[in-house]
Amino acid sequence: MLDKAKALHDELIRLRRDIHAHPELGFQEFRTAALVADTLTELGIDVKTSVGRTGVVGQLGNGDGPTIAIRADMDALPILQKSDAPYKSQNKGVMHACGHDAHTAMLLGAAHLLKQSLADGNWQGNVRLLFQPSEEAFDENGISGATAMISDGALEDVDAVIALHVASDKPAGQIRFQDGYALANVDSFKAWVRGDGGHGAYPHTGSDPLHMLSVILPAIYAIPSRQINPLRGCVVSLGEISGGAAPNVIPNEVYLQGTIRSYHDDVREQLHIEVERTLKLAEQMGGSYKLQLTKGYPAMFNNAEVNGWMRDVAQEMVAETAVIDTEFGMGAEDFAYMTRQAKGAMFMLGAAIDDGIERHHHTDIFDIDESVLPLGVAILAETAHRFVTGKIR
Missing domain, CATH: 3.30.70.360 (Alpha-Beta Plaits)
Known part of the structure; x- marks a missing residue:
C-alpha cells in the first residue's frame, strides 16, 4: 500500500496545494467540498454532499458487514498568511494554518487506493470517507463540523473511526500514538x-x-x-x-x-x-x-484497540524508531465527538520542514513537508483495508 501511495505523490501535492491556495473558513468550504465530491465521483465512489452543511461523505463497499470511517477536516483559519510559496493563500486573511489541506488530500489519496483494492473481491465490509467542515470553531449555536455531521447521520452504523493529524513541529515521517485520553x-x-x-x-x-x-x-x-x-x-x-x-x-x-x-x-x-x-x-x-x-470540545479518547491497528500498520511501513508512543498534550480536537459515537483513534504524523525554522500550528508561516503525504495515505488506507478484509476487527 505504501508503494501505491508513493505513486500518487505528485497528485497528492497537487491536491494539497490547490486546497491550500483556496482556503475557506468553517461551514464555508464550498469550493473545497466541490473539489472533494468531484474527485470522489471521478473515482466511481458514491457521494453525498451537504452532510453537516458543507461536509462530504463517500461510501465504498456493498453495504454488508461492518463499517470503518476515515475522517479528514477541510476548514482553514482567519489568519493572514506570510509566504512566498507559489501555492500561498489567494483568499486574503484566510489560510490553512493547521494542515487540514493535507488531511483532505491524504483522505482523497486513501479513497483512490481503497477503490483500487475493492476490485479484489475480498471485502467483507464498508469504508466511509468523512470530509468534515468546521473543525476549528463552533457556529453561533455551538455547533461544530463533527457534531453537524453526526446529526446528519454520518456515523450511523459505523463500527470504528480513524483519523490523522499532521504535526509541523515533529520530524517528518515520525508517527506518534497515545492510548486513552490524548487531547483535552x-x-x-x-x-x-x-x-x-x-x-x-x-x-x-x-x-x-x-x-x-x-x-x-x-x-x-x-x-x-x-x-x-x-x-x-x-x-x-x-x-x-x-x-x-x-x-x-x-x-x-x-x-x-x-x-x-x-x-x-x-x-x-x-x-x-x-x-x-x-x-x-x-x-x-x-x-x-x-x-x-x-x-468547548470534549476530551479526545483514543481507543487502544483501534490505535493498535494503526500502530501495527505503521510499524510495518517505517523504521521502528519512527513510531513513538507519547503524550499529545492539552490541545483540542472536535474529532473527540466522533470517538464518543464509535470506537476510534487519531495518530499524529510528523511533518516538519527540516530547515531550522519553526512553523507552528495556527501561525502565519505554517507549512509542512509534503513528502509525508504518501505515508499518511498508506496508513489510513491499509488500516481500513485490513478491517474490511477481516484481518482486523
Missing part, C-alpha cells in the same frame, strides 16, 4: 469583577476591583495544584486582563478571560466550580462578579 476538554470563561471605583487619592471611600483581582488571581492559578488531584491533569490559564484607563482613577470593573483544560469529565465540572469559587472572593471584599462559562 477545552472550555473558556469570561469574568467581570466589579467594585465602586473612585478617585485614586481616596481608595478607602469605595471598593477597588483591581485590589480584589490581586487576591483572585493567585487563587485561580492555585486551582490545578491545590484543588484538583495531581494525578488528573488540568490547566487554567488567563489570556486577557483589562481594566482602568487613567493612573488616578480606580475603575469600577475589571475584565478577564481564560481557558480551562482537562481530560476527565468530573475534573471538568470541578474546574468550573472552582473558578467561580475564586471569583466569589470579590464579594468578601465588598464587590461583585459576573461569570460566563462556555463549554
Whole structure:
C-alpha cells in the first residue's frame, strides 16, 4: 500500500496545494467540498454532499458487514498568511494554518487506493470517507463540523473511526500514538469583577476591583495544584486582563478571560466550580462578579484497540524508531465527538520542514513537508483495508 501511495505523490501535492491556495473558513468550504465530491465521483465512489452543511461523505463497499470511517477536516483559519510559496493563500486573511489541506488530500489519496483494492473481491465490509467542515470553531449555536455531521447521520452504523493529524513541529515521517485520553476538554470563561471605583487619592471611600483581582488571581492559578488531584491533569490559564484607563482613577470593573483544560469529565465540572469559587472572593471584599462559562470540545479518547491497528500498520511501513508512543498534550480536537459515537483513534504524523525554522500550528508561516503525504495515505488506507478484509476487527 505504501508503494501505491508513493505513486500518487505528485497528485497528492497537487491536491494539497490547490486546497491550500483556496482556503475557506468553517461551514464555508464550498469550493473545497466541490473539489472533494468531484474527485470522489471521478473515482466511481458514491457521494453525498451537504452532510453537516458543507461536509462530504463517500461510501465504498456493498453495504454488508461492518463499517470503518476515515475522517479528514477541510476548514482553514482567519489568519493572514506570510509566504512566498507559489501555492500561498489567494483568499486574503484566510489560510490553512493547521494542515487540514493535507488531511483532505491524504483522505482523497486513501479513497483512490481503497477503490483500487475493492476490485479484489475480498471485502467483507464498508469504508466511509468523512470530509468534515468546521473543525476549528463552533457556529453561533455551538455547533461544530463533527457534531453537524453526526446529526446528519454520518456515523450511523459505523463500527470504528480513524483519523490523522499532521504535526509541523515533529520530524517528518515520525508517527506518534497515545492510548486513552490524548487531547483535552477545552472550555473558556469570561469574568467581570466589579467594585465602586473612585478617585485614586481616596481608595478607602469605595471598593477597588483591581485590589480584589490581586487576591483572585493567585487563587485561580492555585486551582490545578491545590484543588484538583495531581494525578488528573488540568490547566487554567488567563489570556486577557483589562481594566482602568487613567493612573488616578480606580475603575469600577475589571475584565478577564481564560481557558480551562482537562481530560476527565468530573475534573471538568470541578474546574468550573472552582473558578467561580475564586471569583466569589470579590464579594468578601465588598464587590461583585459576573461569570460566563462556555463549554468547548470534549476530551479526545483514543481507543487502544483501534490505535493498535494503526500502530501495527505503521510499524510495518517505517523504521521502528519512527513510531513513538507519547503524550499529545492539552490541545483540542472536535474529532473527540466522533470517538464518543464509535470506537476510534487519531495518530499524529510528523511533518516538519527540516530547515531550522519553526512553523507552528495556527501561525502565519505554517507549512509542512509534503513528502509525508504518501505515508499518511498508506496508513489510513491499509488500516481500513485490513478491517474490511477481516484481518482486523
